[in-house]
Amino acid sequence: MKEKKIKVDYMARVEGEAALNITVSNGKIENLKLNIFEPARFFESFLIGRKFDEIPELVARICGICPVSHMLTAIQALEDAMEIVPSGETMRLRKLLALSQWIQSHTLHTYMLAIPDYFGYESVLSMIPEHRELVEQALRLKRLGNDLTVAIGGREVHPVTPVIGGFTHVPPRDVVKDLLKRFREARKDAQNMVEITTQIKLPDFTRDIEYLALTSPPQEYPVISGMLASNKGLKFKKEDYRKHIHEVHVPHSNALHSYVIGRSSFMVGPLARVNLNYSLLAGEARRAAENNGLKFPYMNPFYSIPARAVEVLHSIETCIDLLEDLKLKADQPSITPKEGTGAGVGEAPRGLLYHWYKINNKGEIVEADIVSPTAHNAFNIEKDLEEYLPQIISLPEEEMQLRCEMLVRAYDPCFSCSAHFLKINKRES
Amino acid sequence: MKKPSVGVFKFTSDGGCQLQILNMERELFDLLNLINITYFPMAGVDSGEGPFDIGFVEGAVTSTDEIIRIKEIREKCRILVALGACACYGGIASIKNQKTQRELEEKVYTDLTAVHSTKAFGIDQYVKVDAYVRGCPIDKNEFIEVVKSTLLQIKPNLRPHSVCVECKLRENPCIFLIEGEVCMGPVTSAGCGALCPSRHRACEGCRGPASDPNTPSLARTMLEYGLTPEEVRLKFIKYAGETQAFKEGAGIK
Amino acid sequence: MPLKNKEVSLLLEKSRLLSQSSMNDFIRNLSASYEVYAPIKKGKQIVFEKVENPGEIVWDYETTQISPKKFLHKPFEKLFSFEDGGKIISENEEIAEKKQILLGLHPCDVRAVEILDKVFSKRYEDPYYLKRRKNSIIIALTCNDAHETCYCTSFSTGPRIDRGYDILITPLVDNFLVEIGSPRGEEILNQYGEALSTDSSILMEYHRLKNAKLEVIENKIKNKMNTENLPELLEQNVNHPLWDNLKEECLACGSCTIVCPTCYCFTIVDKVDLTLKSGQRQRVWDSCMLLEFAEVALGVNFRRERAARIKQRIYHKLYSFEHQFYIRGCVGCGRCIRYCIKKIDPREIIAEIRREPIEQQS
Amino acid sequence: MSSSHNPYMPSLVKIIDIIEETGDTKTIKLIFVDEQTQKNFSFKPGQFNMLTVLGVGEAPLSISSAPGEGDYFSHTIRRVGNVTGAITRLNVGDTFGARGPYGNGWPLDKIKGRDILIVAGGIGLAPLRSVIYYIKENRDNYGKVEILYGARTPKDCLYRREFDEWREIPNTRLLLTVDNVPEGTKWEHDVGVVTLLFDKISLNPSETAVLMCGPEIMMKFAVHNLLEMGFKDKDIYLSMERRMNCGISKCGLCQIGPKFVCQDGPVFSYYELRNLTEKIF
């Protein structure tokens, strides 16, 4: 068999810049590189010396798609470092904000980035003429997520109200009332989404993956806090993150490769979350999954796509409960900085996110450590590809390339995000 | 009227401004009636090498590769628009310019050979820019204003006066006068509708300098409000630390 | 100042006393037929907003950031809309009748309306302002106190007021002394309000109380502007070194003009919708403190220097208005000082010029 | 469309002719679409209209035709920005909006019987063209006339095809100068700024009224020289430019000191201007 080259110079429909280079020769993979050429942004360097209260705002700028996750996780880490305990109302608002972003991001990914592959289009824009209703449904859901983010956070991208200790502002009651109404109406769109994502034909590929996600106390599906756990027996607190997870800098990529110490790559994200926490999903979400024949857990990364849809429905249900419970009070204690270190973990739309800071008594950052979901996933994506390629090797080159891209996209990678965290692995020694 | 072709390009950034385009759920269909997006990888559109009638560039230029690429893109675009703080002024990526390149790279890389990082600047450091859509992220209305005015062949009506004007119009309690804290609003370009002060937090200057920013005077007031010179410096060296006005505020000559 | 008998009886004829509850009823009744705007608490500020119930009204407020001029000369106003690329033009429907009551204006704000009336009716009549003005009833409120930034006495625009209102309310003890300023005022008071007393000796006593209160306020205003020969003084001090010093301080943020009750400058802009064919022409408050204000095509700017803009603001208020509208352009409400981060103070500007005026050249 | 009661409402005008003056300037002849409005429309030289392209904006532009010129009026428009750009893109038969006339115009009654010196720079000739034809029509009312006009290059001269007609007006001289002459261009007149032509003025300063319009920097030097030559500040009339948005002294943008350029002007004597609290030059 002759040599096949797969070269995607610029991955479309992913956030950030990456290329895929694969050479298969005589049925064997000679070379496989997910090259993240998104330029490095040196966050962990320039955060040093900045004031603690600027950090949430600054780290939001790591990612335009999941700024909420970065903000909230950094806030958690800093509160941890300074021993601040947020109020119940603050936690409710944070959960709402995080879920609003799940809805927005998941809908964006499902309809605009992933589905065109399965419907046979280049992009969502080219789908408009023939599938206008579907696109409108997508936009409606996405707008709903965004409108909740705006109501609580002030704007869709890089919200302004979340601060260490609480919120600077809460939405007026009539806005919440209106949102509640729209959320109730949106159930249908989300149920449709579950249906559509299970109707499309997902490639058949399973691999023995270790998946990692937050798990929370029994009654709650994890969003912004919890223990870390995997299907292969890991269970640890956020403070112990560095005892279990490390990364190496691989020369072909601007992102680091994360792995479980003593083991290998792992997967984070919606599939990991649903697999690990299925029973904690809102009843409606589980029902919709079952009605559509879904049987979690799946070891097939392509099942991230229906997992997202299920999470959207779950988020809508949870938001309705939370919105009904809001007291609409902005708690914002005044804070005197104090020396310390703190870790934060959260479930970004794309999966587990980790922030860790050391601050001095003037409230300046001394050291920072941030690992994004895509940084967690990058290694696993390569591993997946390694195992997936032999299965599709007989396909024509073009088809093979599309399949590889679809696999990468199933992770909804965010390369700007991942490239922000290049770092020396100095804690390894 | 033939629909103008539009390209959206990404440099060093977080994709937030591009996402703001996709966040125009309510306007998207109308917008697509007016323009023909032919290059927008994040949205999966890659149907052309150009040339483009309008090119929107997100992100700062931070590497030698990017310097070459921005010049190529300029050649291909009749009108080139800087999208967001990064493309306008270098954005928060330019915070790193305060440290030496070596210092930064050593902190994050084991293998320095692969790194071709340069100081982060807005794109007008290297090419001519026809319009600026400020903010971190951009304001959707301003984006639409730029699209509309390009089609009408007029200058966009973006008023770069202080945020205070919009803030006062919204009858917000002034952060300085009522909260006793400092705010970048007086020297920051309006257009966001005083988003932050309207939600009880200080403007952080994400839209860069206003049209006549008296930054030394504001810096003096900040000191009077109890900030240390270092804290004042941090205020100015954030989203637009490479602009002359904000450098002056930071006390950098 | 003792009043003559005739004046006293006239005064009493136009006075009523309302109890707290009848005042509330009065306002509630008004709300049924009019939009009533009054000072109410919003967050940490008092702002003029629509009153939902009379209990919200803050009778003893100091001052509001944006003056009630916003109800007459709106910050954003549609002039007209157009369709089909300008081939169809239709007038502003909002120009139509909508009656409103502006309640709780301090004397300085009432007198500021008088100034705006002149601006918008001289030579060309501004239909938008004037229609709205005609449909507005002004219920003034005697100040409760004077503050550091108040200098209305310098222009005789407060705390005493003798014109410009339809009704004047003075809260005293537990009641409200209500004075009628116009037939329209009398009409609504008779129609919607129930007087506690019209007994002249009681009313007389309340007037005495009011006077005493006003005296206290007047005496409290110590930091005044000396307005003697002000136009001449300014004419001669165009090149005073102080203007250049101010330029170093002023942030050119424009706040002072936005909060000023007599600032009225506006820019006209066209807003088209995404059809590019229809839209509206709007006017938007502008400010002479902003760089763009005097900019014309090809980048020419007649007031590029900040000093020139500061001068324009001060001169327009304290000098040009007299030439243009035969009235002073400042009512001494103190907002521009209060809401200036740099505390740039017209009283001090004038005082400083007086301290060291430029020698008059021949 | 009613425009009588609401001064902000433009009326539709139609382009009946377009004359390319220079690379960036056109003279457009207009009539109001509504016949009655056109009939009622009367103006004086030196007045201006607010021209509107809806969706783009509004701009003040001098009327460049003379009152008795025909059943139309004209504007000479230099393309420098939004409105001027939009209007100069239109074709014959197209419509847009106009309202006016506004401003005081040149003091042509007051200066009856006097010699007249016209000094114009660039687009500043537009409001003075109206004067030139007015004088032609009322030739006996005025003494000698000298027209001094400066442009950037020969190609930037407005109304070139009308120059011969102007020269033939009795007792009238036309002196031209340009800032520079590109190689290969024919030019038989002066080269240099307009003040260079002042040596050739033959009028007696004490008997002459000066009407001037041009860039402010040009007017500054011109006024300075004229004063030195013995012209009196009360006799020098300048048409001033300021930003204006309403044209009816409401928006406040066009003030110079206490004067509204749109209503008190745009024509002022230098005597008036020099004593204002806001210095012009």
Ligand SMILES: Cc1cc2nc3c(=O)[nH]c(=O)nc-3n(C[C@H](O)[C@H](O)[C@H](O)COP(=O)(O)OP(=O)(O)OC[C@H]3O[C@@H](n4cnc5c(N)ncnc54)[C@H](O)[C@@H]3O)c2cc1C
């Ligand atoms: C009394 C008067 C008479 C004029 N006569 C002529 C003439 O006959 N021919 C000619 O070509 N030009 C004339 N001008 C200048 C002309 O008004 C400007 O060139 C024009 O306003 C530019 O508008 P724009 O929209 O094309 O430019 P932009 O730069 O896009 O301006 C945007 C807006 O700013 C305002 N603006 C900008 N420049 C000026 C200005 N110079 N004066 C007032 N407002 C301005 C207008 O509201 C305009 O719509 C005159 C100006 C004045 C004040």
Ligand code: SF4
């Ligand atoms: S809060 Fe900030 S933006 Fe608002 S008026 Fe005060 S200084 Fe200006």
Ligand code: SF4
């Ligand atoms: S208030 Fe300041 S920081 Fe906030 S959005 Fe506006 S310009 Fe940016």
Ligand code: SF4
């Ligand atoms: S005087 Fe004060 S409020 Fe006015 S522009 Fe200057 S700094 Fe701003």
